[in-house]
Structures are given as structure tokens and as C-alpha cells.
Amino acid sequence: MNEPSGGTLGRRSFLSVAGGLAAAASVGFAPAALAAAPAASTSANGWPLRHKDIAQFKVEGSGAVVALRSGDVATVLLxxxxxxxxxxAPLRPGQISQTGGSAPFESNYLSGTAFAIRPDLYPAGAKGNFFPHELAAxxxxxxxxxxxxxxxGDFKKSPKEGHxxxxxxxxxxxxxRVARKIAQWSPGKAAGTPRDVFDESRRRPAKVLAERQIATG
Known part of the structure; x- marks a missing residue:
């Protein structure tokens, strides 16, 4: 098996200490995080904080639960x-976190417009934690x-690959438009259906978008 694609801290080296951190990591949605929301009225991406439209959703096919803004936001992020x-990687109960540190983008957890997967495995500040096929997906x-x-993972300052x-x-x-597209897909295009992420027709737009998002990270 190939090593993860370069970076400051590969997954394999991190796995040796992940077990000890797992018990202390805050994984899963914590209502207390909302109570501790800052005085600002919106999160870094412009969405209202502590809004009544935030609800908990189960990630289909897994035991993971995530708090998201109902409607189009939930459709896309789910x-x-x-x-x-x-x-x-399969998600199990408690493996989606919506608590974080002082990085501005982490305020987005409080508006139900962001989540972090396995912060114990994909810690803030570490890059190179994905194998090539995972990164392609x-x-x-x-x-x-x-x-x-x-x-x-594209953030130049404080990267967080589970975010x-x-x-x-x-x-x-x-x-x-994107939420409507996802909602109308037949089961043949739903999440869980195998995709050839290395097919050139899919890789080309993914590469173009990656270059743009990395440049503005």
C-alpha cells in the first residue's frame, strides 16, 4: 500500500499516538459548544450562529451524527x-466533531455549516494524512x-484535513442549485454508489477546482 501523499505528519506516524488522544478528543456534536458561542452574530462563512434551524442528522449508512442547518445546507453537507x-473511511458514532480551537473557520461549526471528521486522526496543523485514492475521493x-x-486541507494557515x-x-x-441536484439524483448516483474517481472526465474538473481552492486557501 502506498504511503499518504506527502506532508508534515503522515497518518501512519500519527496513528502511533492517536489511541492515547482518542479518549480526550471531543468527537461528536456537543450542545455546550453552542452555549459557548462568541458574541458575534455570524460564523466566519457568514451564517447565523445558534439558529433554531440547526438539527441533528444521522449520516446514512453509519452511526455518526452531525448537527447541521436544515434544508439545502444539510442536503449538501450530508x-x-x-x-x-x-x-x-467508515464513520462510527462520535467520529464527527463540531468543537474546535481558536481558528476563525471553526466558528462555522456553531452555525451548523461545517464539521470535522476524526480530529484524532486528522489533527489541526497536520497534512498528508490521506492516501492517494482517499484524496482523489x-x-x-x-x-x-x-x-x-x-x-x-487546503487552508494555508491552520490546515485541518478532517474539516x-x-x-x-x-x-x-x-x-x-447544488442541493436540488443532489436531492434529485437517482439511487444510481447517490452516495455509496462506486465512482471511478480516477476517470479523466471526473479528474479534470476536480483538478481545476483544487487549483482554484488551493490558491485562495
């Missing part, structure tokens, strides 16, 4: 989580979401 579960789902979802967030503001018509 699709990302499902594809991660089926194509990158991540890039493919970002392209499938037409760029309205941003991956924390995924909505990257458009409320009222953006692109969110409506």
Missing part, C-alpha cells in the same frame, strides 16, 4: 459526509458540489 463514509466530492464546499465547510453565504443561488 452528501459529503456520506461519500466520505463510503469512499474514504475528497477532490471528487468537492467537484461534485461545484465548489460550494471547502476542505480544510469540511459550506463556502457560500445565505441566499446564494448556487447552494440551491
Amino acid at each position: 452528501h459529503v459526509a456520506r461519500r466520505f463514509h463510503y469512499e474514504v 475528497v477532490r471528487d466530492v468537492l467537484a461534485e458540489c461545484e465548489g460550494i464546499v471547502r476542505w480544510g 469540511f465547510q459550506l463556502d457560500v453565504k445565505p441566499g446564494d443561488i448556487k447552494l440551491v
